Amino acid sequence: METKKTGTVSNARKRVRDAVRADIVTEARRQLAETGAGALSLRAVARELGMASSAMYRYFKSRDELLTALIVEAYDAIGDAVEAAEATCERNDFAGRWRACCHGVRAWALEQPHEYALIYGSPVPGYRAPDNTNLPASRVTQALVAVIREASAAGAIRAPFVPDRSPDLSEAAETEAAHVEARGLLGVPHDVIVRVVVAWTQLFGTVSFELFGRFVDVVDDLDAMFDQGVAEMTAFIGIVTPPMSPT
Amino acid sequence: METKKTGTVSNARKRVRDAVRADIVTEARRQLAETGAGALSLRAVARELGMASSAMYRYFKSRDELLTALIVEAYDAIGDAVEAAEATCERNDFAGRWRACCHGVRAWALEQPHEYALIYGSPVPGYRAPDNTNLPASRVTQALVAVIREASAAGAIRAPFVPDRSPDLSEAAETEAAHVEARGLLGVPHDVIVRVVVAWTQLFGTVSFELFGRFVDVVDDLDAMFDQGVAEMTAFIGIVTPPMSPT
DNA sequence: TGTACATCAGTGAACGCGCGTTCACTGATGTAC
DNA sequence: TGTACATCAGTGAACGCGCGTTCACTGATGTAC
Numbered sequence: 001m002e003t004k005k006t007g008t009v010s011n012a013r014k015r016v017r018d019a020v021r022a023d024i025v026t027e028a029r030r031q032l033a034e035t036g037a038g039a040l041s042l043r044a045v046a047r048e049l050g051m052a053s054s055a056m057y058r059y060f061k062s063r064d065e066l067l068t069a070l071i072v073e074a075y076d077a078i079g080d081a082v083e084a085a086e087a088t089c090e091r092n093d094f095a096g097r098w099r100a101c102c103h104g105v106r107a108w109a110l111e112q113p114h115e116y117a118l119i120y121g122s123p124v125p126g127y128r129a130p131d132n133t134n135l136p137a138s139r140v141t142q143a144l145v146a147v148i149r150e151a152s153a154a155g156a157i158r159a160p161f162v163p164d165r166s167p168d169l170s171e172a173a174e175t176e177a178a179h180v181e182a183r184g185l186l187g188v189p190h191d192v193i194v195r196v197v198v199a200w201t202q203l204f205g206t207v208s209f210e211l212f213g214r215f216v217d218v219v220d221d222l223d224a225m226f227d228q229g230v231a232e233m234t235a236f237i238g239i240v241t242p243p244m245s246p247t
Numbered sequence: 248m249e250t251k252k253t254g255t256v257s258n259a260r261k262r263v264r265d266a267v268r269a270d271i272v273t274e275a276r277r278q279l280a281e282t283g284a285g286a287l288s289l290r291a292v293a294r295e296l297g298m299a300s301s302a303m304y305r306y307f308k309s310r311d312e313l314l315t316a317l318i319v320e321a322y323d324a325i326g327d328a329v330e331a332a333e334a335t336c337e338r339n340d341f342a343g344r345w346r347a348c349c350h351g352v353r354a355w356a357l358e359q360p361h362e363y364a365l366i367y368g369s370p371v372p373g374y375r376a377p378d379n380t381n382l383p384a385s386r387v388t389q390a391l392v393a394v395i396r397e398a399s400a401a402g403a404i405r406a407p408f409v410p411d412r413s414p415d416l417s418e419a420a421e422t423e424a425a426h427v428e429a430r431g432l433l434g435v436p437h438d439v440i441v442r443v444v445v446a447w448t449q450l451f452g453t454v455s456f457e458l459f460g461r462f463v464d465v466v467d468d469l470d471a472m473f474d475q476g477v478a479e480m481t482a483f484i485g486i487v488t489p490p491m492s493p494t
Numbered sequence: 495t496g497t498a499c500a501t502c503a504g505t506g507a508a509c510g511c512g513c514g515t516t517c518a519c520t521g522a523t524g525t526a527c
Numbered sequence: 528t529g530t531a532c533a534t535c536a537g538t539g540a541a542c543g544c545g546c547g548t549t550c551a552c553t554g555a556t557g558t559a560c
Contacts, residue, residue, distance in 0.1 A: 013535085037369070041514085051537070052538050054515080059536095062515085063514065121368055122283075123283075125284070125286050126283075141465070166479075170471060172468055172470070173471045173472065173475035180466060201452035202448055204456065204461075206448040208455060209451065217381075218388070218430065219423060221420075221422065223419070224417060224423045225441070225444060232413075232414060234414075291545090299505050301504080301550085304547095305504070306503095309548085
């Protein structure tokens, strides 16, 4: 790996620059965790770093750009966490992989409540997320979707319960499920797709309720209720873990 | 209904006072709907009403008190909406009543997205809701809980699916469900209680996802998906509508 | 009915605050010959 | 290796802004006799 002299030198400059930029983002994240989303201020970050507030503009064109960096970081962090949790499971333990994703989401959210609120809470007023947040934003969904796609292909998703206990899909729901199928769940039956969407919203619904205090005076043992909910939804979708193939 | 003279007169004063207070809240609500939660400002409200900003302090001790008034109003509005939707159903059409509550929540949320975000979104930074918000906050939950309690008492909730499709309750979940039972679901089986909690979080999870833009590029026909989700969850809980009793 | 007094909604100026952003600058670091 | 020049991170003062809240006041409305 050769480096041209000029390259080396400006890389040195670039390295310093990147390090400072990283310091800014880290400090901003720290303040986010303390104060919460909307209260993030360039001046406060600069102050804490012992820099002039105007120096921020060497690194970010505006406050919104710093916010975007934080959002991307948060999406990547939860994406990493969920992927890592999922990766520890046997590949053909589909139920286990699904549960691991769910627990990964909650565990990360409880560790980083303000970052969770930043990306899954109410939108920050006056801020519009640019397109480059889309990719990191979809990583958690991709992890869940991959489990379903692979489970379905492996025949590890059972037909729903007893026929009369599962409502038929309306025509509109059928059409819509076909769209969703085309977008990343090719080959997965449409009734399963609907259930996956339901389970997906339930997952983030519970985590949000927990973090935003909706369970206060209603449910106390949040670990127990979450675990049970995940188990229920896994069964609801119909994910099963096939017996180990002899190796 | 006699009124003493003094009473009449100060009531006149009080009426004017109440009317102005209502005007302030209305204008604040209007700005909330435009700007979003955290951006609410006493000065802006006063400006729009043609009053001095200091005049606000005759009606509200602080900005937070105005915010509290808005929160209470929002809880009461969604409570009214859900109760009204539920009241149009036949009393023993338990599945219909449950669905009506769910659709009531979503319909109100779509009409008043910022008010929904105010009460069900991420907490407003630096604001702590006082105790007197608790009662109005619980009205929607009470409506849902009443349907379940009555349905259960009427024998209109079926045992879950096929035995092996429904995970057993963990010991902790069993204990926790007993707590929840004691808090408003007396007589409802514990496995049903867990499912109700799951359905409850799913309901608000979907609505929040819809309002906060999480379905963009994933699901298009939100009406269809919501309807189907509600149908799925109604069946998931096991609510059935008994045949009409002959009248 | 008429007068003296009390209440209280609303005013407008002022306080101190923190914010995002701009701009002309300084001085260290890197580049070209 | 040494010198003249270019780049660019960081400075500090300043801009204009809107905010919540306080305070001494005015003047209309209600109250008591």
